[in-house]
Amino acid sequence: MKKILFFLLFSSILLFLTSCNNENTNKKIQLAEVTRSIFYAPQYVALEKGFFKDEGLDVELQTTWGGDKTMTSLLSDGSDIALVGAETSIYVYAQDSKDIAINFAQLTQTDGTFLVAKEEKSNFSWDELKGTTFLGQRKGGMPQMVGEYVLKQQGIDPHEDLNLQQNIEFAHIPSAFVSGDVEYVQLFEPTASAFEKEGKGHIIASFGEESGIVPYTVYMAKQTYMDEHEAEMKDFTKAIYRAQQWVAEQPAKEIAQTIQPYFEDTELEMLTSSIERYKSQGSFATEPLLQKDAWNNLKNIMEEAGELPEDVAYEELVNTTFAKDVLQD
Incomplete structure (x- = not known):
């Protein structure tokens, strides 16, 4: 009897320790999105389908409502990664920021x-x-x-x-x-x-x-965070790529049903038609790699609008390491 009780107690302790260990291996990432939008469907797919968790990541999403607020959150360590327009990284760079924001994965590739x-x-x-x-x-x-x-x-x-x-x-x-x-x-x-x-x-x-193709919405992180969390950056990019491929392969209705918890006030039919419209014009990037031609198109658009504060080279604000590693895996 004592042996049975000891075995049960030992098993409970082992189970508890294993559970704690699993929780500790889930690396936390604070993710800030500039707004809540159907345009970001692959991101919500990655969350709902558990793609981040599969990579050992515990991603906590917050909506920061606006480019300025999103960048403030990122630069002040209120978030680790930001989903926002690539132009914001150029604005920060032009202000001689001590810790610049680096674009490492593209989510949308057209205007929405x-x-x-x-x-x-x-x-x-x-x-x-x-x-x-x-x-x-x-x-x-x-x-x-x-x-x-x-x-x-x-x-x-x-x-x-x-x-x-x-x-x-x-x-x-x-x-x-x-x-x-x-x-x-x-x-x-x-x-x-x-x-x-x-x-x-x-x-x-x-x-x-x-x-045309432009890095409309991208994931970015501060250079210091990126240097200190290379494994997490690659795991995050891998989960996003998996979601991008899933969205590319699935019909609009299936995608709409998956992300509906993020749009409770929008009818499924409306979600479906909106996703279909974005899919048909190629708005959702099918891979996270931000191409140089797209970056140059972004700068052309900013210059035409009189909003390009500085001609920043692609190599200066775009890190393709994680995207390329994921695509080669």
């Missing part, structure tokens, strides 16, 4: 906004925008810079040919479009599709299709 009109346009021509009131995005942010870049490619000077409004906060742009005397607006999904379904607007063009 759509041109929405109040009235239906069966045969839309970009020239129709001239002389109209256009509700744009925040000055210096990727949506606005890409918007201006595309308009210029279409022969439209956004500051001369349009009544361009940029004084509305990101969260209030949709309601300002509906209630205001505005003819056109630049919107993300699922808002663009929701407006179309509700008769509040009509999607007539895609800025993502017009702008």
Whole structure:
């Protein structure tokens, strides 16, 4: 009897110690995302499907709502890794920061906004925008810079040919479009599709299709963190790559069902159509490697918008080590 009790006690202790050891091996990573968006579907897939956990990572996600706040969180050690527009790393570099932010994995590779009109346009021509009131995005942010870049490619000077409004906060742009005397607006999904379904607007063009490949949203970390946590960086990148491949292979509805817990107020049908729209135009990167051509396209877009503070070389702010290692495994 004593032997049985001793065996049970010993087994319990061993189980407890094993459990503790497993918890300790899950390396914690604080991840900050610039906003909550269907555009970031592969990230939510990695969380929901357990891809991070498979790599021994305990990833805690926080939404920091805005590029400035996201970078503040990263630079002040409020987060370890940030998902934000690649342009923010250039802004930080230009401020002579002691600890620069390095881009190491790309998540989205096109702009994610759509041109929405109040009235239906069966045969839309970009020239129709001239002389109209256009509700744009925040000055210096990727949506606005890409918007201006595309308009210029279409022969439209956004500051001369349009009544361009940029004084509305990101969260209030949709309601300002509906209630205001505005003819056109630049919107993300699922808002663009929701407006179309509700008769509040009509999607007539895609800025993502017009702008080409660009590192629109990327993962970045401070140089010091990256140097001290190389194993975690590779494991994180591996989980993201796995999620990117899964998203590329699965139908939109399956993806929508997987990430729905992150969008409880959005109907499954709307999630599905939004994901399908992004998939069809190649918005989700299928691998984490940020290419040099895409980086140069980003700088061209920033320069066209008058927002490039410094011509920063690809090799200076992009670390491809982890992405290349993952792709070769």
